[in-house]
Amino acid sequence: MILFFLSSGLFLGWALGANHAGNVFGTAVGTKMIRFKTAAIICSIFVIAGAVISGAGATHTLQRLGSVNAIAGSFIVALSTGLAIFLMTRWKMPVSTSQGIVGAIIGWNLFAGALTDFHSLRKIVITWIIVPVMAACISFVLFLITKAILNRSKIHLLQMDMMTRIGLLVVGAFGSYSLGANNIANVMGVFARVTPFSDLTIFNAITLTGVQQLFALGGIAIAVGVFTYSHKVMETVGSSLLKMSPVAALIVVLAHSIVLFLFSSETLEHFLASNGLPTIPLVPLSSSQVIIGALIGIGLLKKGNLIKLNVLGNIGLGWIATPILAGLIAFISLFIFQNVFDQQVYHKVTFDLNAEVIRQLENEGVSDPAISTLQHKSFENPATFESELKTFTKLSPEDRKKVIDYSLRELFKIDQHTLTTKINRQWFSAGQVEALERLIDNTYNHRWQLVADLKNMSPEWHYRDKTKLNKRFNKDLEQKYQIIFEIFRMSNTTELK
Amino acid sequence: MAILLKSTKELEMQIDEFLDAVGQGGLVFTLGVKYYLCKNSENFKEQLKNIGSLEAKADSLRRTIENKLYTHTLIPEHRGDVLGLLESTDNIIDQMKETLNQFDIETPKVPEVLHKNFIDLTEMSVLASDALVMAIRAFFKDINAVKDHLHKVFFYEKEADRIGDNLKRQAFQLDLRLSEKNHLRYFALHIQQVSDNAESVADRLAIYTIKRTI
Numbered sequence: 001m002i003l004f005f006l007s008s009g010l011f012l013g014w015a016l017g018a019n020h021a022g023n024v025f026g027t028a029v030g031t032k033m034i035r036f037k038t039a040a041i042i043c044s045i046f047v048i049a050g051a052v053i054s055g056a057g058a059t060h061t062l063q064r065l066g067s068v069n070a071i072a073g074s075f076i077v078a079l080s081t082g083l084a085i086f087l088m089t090r091w092k093m094p095v096s097t098s099q100g101i102v103g104a105i106i107g108w109n110l111f112a113g114a115l116t117d118f119h120s121l122r123k124i125v126i127t128w129i130i131v132p133v134m135a136a137c138i139s140f141v142l143f144l145i146t147k148a149i150l151n152r153s154k155i156h157l158l159q160m161d162m163m164t165r166i167g168l169l170v171v172g173a174f175g176s177y178s179l180g181a182n183n184i185a186n187v188m189g190v191f192a193r194v195t196p197f198s199d200l201t202i203f204n205a206i207t208l209t210g211v212q213q214l215f216a217l218g219g220i221a222i223a224v225g226v227f228t229y230s231h232k233v234m235e236t237v238g239s240s241l242l243k244m245s246p247v248a249a250l251i252v253v254l255a256h257s258i259v260l261f262l263f264s265s266e267t268l269e270h271f272l273a274s275n276g277l278p279t280i281p282l283v284p285l286s287s288s289q290v291i292i293g294a295l296i297g298i299g300l301l302k303k304g305n306l307i308k309l310n311v312l313g314n315i316g317l318g319w320i321a322t323p324i325l326a327g328l329i330a331f332i333s334l335f336i337f338q339n340v341f342d343q344q345v346y347h348k349v350t351f352d353l354n355a356e357v358i359r360q361l362e363n364e365g366v367s368d369p370a371i372s373t374l375q376h377k378s379f380e381n382p383a384t385f386e387s388e389l390k391t392f393t394k395l396s397p398e399d400r401k402k403v404i405d406y407s408l409r410e411l412f413k414i415d416q417h418t419l420t421t422k423i424n425r426q427w428f429s430a431g432q433v434e435a436l437e438r439l440i441d442n443t444y445n446h447r448w449q450l451v452a453d454l455k456n457m458s459p460e461w462h463y464r465d466k467t468k469l470n471k472r473f474n475k476d477l478e479q480k481y482q483i484i485f486e487i488f489r490m491s492n493t494t495e496l497k
Numbered sequence: 498m499a500i501l502l503k504s505t506k507e508l509e510m511q512i513d514e515f516l517d518a519v520g521q522g523g524l525v526f527t528l529g530v531k532y533y534l535c536k537n538s539e540n541f542k543e544q545l546k547n548i549g550s551l552e553a554k555a556d557s558l559r560r561t562i563e564n565k566l567y568t569h570t571l572i573p574e575h576r577g578d579v580l581g582l583l584e585s586t587d588n589i590i591d592q593m594k595e596t597l598n599q600f601d602i603e604t605p606k607v608p609e610v611l612h613k614n615f616i617d618l619t620e621m622s623v624l625a626s627d628a629l630v631m632a633i634r635a636f637f638k639d640i641n642a643v644k645d646h647l648h649k650v651f652f653y654e655k656e657a658d659r660i661g662d663n664l665k666r667q668a669f670q671l672d673l674r675l676s677e678k679n680h681l682r683y684f685a686l687h688i689q690q691v692s693d694n695a696e697s698v699a700d701r702l703a704i705y706t707i708k709r710t711i
Contacts, residue, residue: 031573154638154639156638157572157575157637158508158509158512158571158637159505162502245574246573246574
């Protein structure tokens, strides 16, 4: 059953491999600089590596946008994206997996009554607009530099051919890694919260988390797409769309890979932060739009008719049409799946603003005289709860979010068996595990209660100051908390009280 | 990859050898014409043999290069251009060999008064072919230098045409039989053909050079 639910994500992965590998190796294969087999093998290896090693960054942003909390819901979200892509392609309209999945997640949010994080949405949308421009600038500069170097250096045509081949292979590998790192979020991101896999240690040396195994599976789906269907796409890209010299093509692919890497690498984010530089948001991008941006960069220099206004118009259309279509399909499919096939497409959540929660909020400086009017009211929909809070209180949007988060009612029980079998002792520190052990048999109704107890037990459960430098540590700790919530949550929340 | 690197190096050397053969062909051709005019038949035969082996070497190298370019799918973007370039350059050494052969077979009677014109015409045609060889080398190694050599090819070709026209005019003014006059004109045309071929290859090369700039 789990595999059935994952199948829509795997299908998306296959489609991504079939279409987007062409962006990375299309010119090299189309111009016969690299054999398809070589390109497919390198592309597959590096896509999987990118997905497993660096796939988490962009996934977090998608998860913040909306946390799909039931595997059937994730299935519909991925399937709707796939359908939207299929329809848009049939209608010969430009399409992007990233834009589709964002629309489908918002569709799920609307159906499940979950709140859409507009901060994340704004970040994603602004990035989409900036990215083609950024790719154009990078390819423009790279082209100028390469041209200056090639004009000065006296390289034999055959040596240049050899260097270009090696360059296309290396840049193709880098591009595939970046593609895997950035776009795995589109394929498997919605399943990350409901991953059926538990941690796996290989030869006592490498530990793959459940999410990493999920991403590896998505990476394999992409690789299958590359092997089974990308050959024609590569031939088309190489021979008809991109009529340019292999060196120019190398620059376009390099610019594409750099941009995808910038928007997916957590290591780079940490490096920038530790040097006091502004960080780059980790957002899943449209690989095709990045390539078009990079082409425009070279088109500007060539002064030819490479830049066509209708291409730019099509990108704009893709930004609007794809998410709307995917969102609509997701909403309708969720309705059908829930009511016709009787599947749980989202877990119902209860929000209970009791005295204990109000006291805790007051301790943390969130208070409003009117908040007590909502005391003892139970809400099953965060959107309704938010609108009530908006009507009766004067709380800021951030405070309202905090009230909603703190009122969320779940049941957690720390038990010895789960602790021994499901906690990865290589990832969790000894102090963190010890703190958990001291809480065995404790139960909690709210997340903040469990967090508070863990913090009391060990300083290793404390977040560090919110500086960019500490972002990585805090993100890691946040992931650990998420794992704790997932594994110690009791399935039947009616047990509480 | 190592095999590819090795074959690239080999191919570079073979292209150089091919161009060396065409360049040497020009020297041998000049000597051959000079020995014929001064009736040094022994040395003329020697040069005839030399140009024959140089032409055969150039042919064999051209075939090997073509073969390697296709089997290793090298320079896919410029493969057609390079092959066209090598084939048309091979025609130049073919033309030289053919002309010396005609001298050997038809033994034209060249009046002494026209000897200098024939030598000048031969030297000018060979200068055009030499400049072309330099331009082709630059096409492979230093693309910006190609035009420095190409303009010389065009200059020498024009000069060869001028000398050739003078030669023919003078020949037809001499007190010779019409058949002898025609025979001289025919040989002048043959020698001129060397620089004409060089010019047409240079025209192609100019286009390939624009294509090669990224």
